[in-house]
Amino acid sequence: MVPLAGLPTLPLYVPKQSTRGQFLAMKEGTDQMLEQLDLTDDERDALEGDLEAGTDLAERPADTPTP
Structure with a gap:
């Protein structure tokens, strides 16, 4: 993304x-x-597991192959 001339870029924008x-x-x-x-407890556990797995992948260096 190329910022427009004279406009500040927002570091929070992803x-x-x-x-x-x-x-x-x-x-x-x-x-x-x-x-x-x-x-239900099972649904909550599944969502929390998905969140944990996503966090683990996001923290992995970009050049590390996925399992």
Whole structure:
């Protein structure tokens, strides 16, 4: 992304097409489901497991192959 001349770039902006942007969207959606929905214990465990797995992948260096 090329900033327009004279306009400051926002360091908080992350394009949704980026891997980090996709992770943030997944995390936000998972957090909302955990907060807003009445879930069974199994459903809550599954969402928390997805969130943990996503966090682990996001923290892995980009040049490390996925399992």
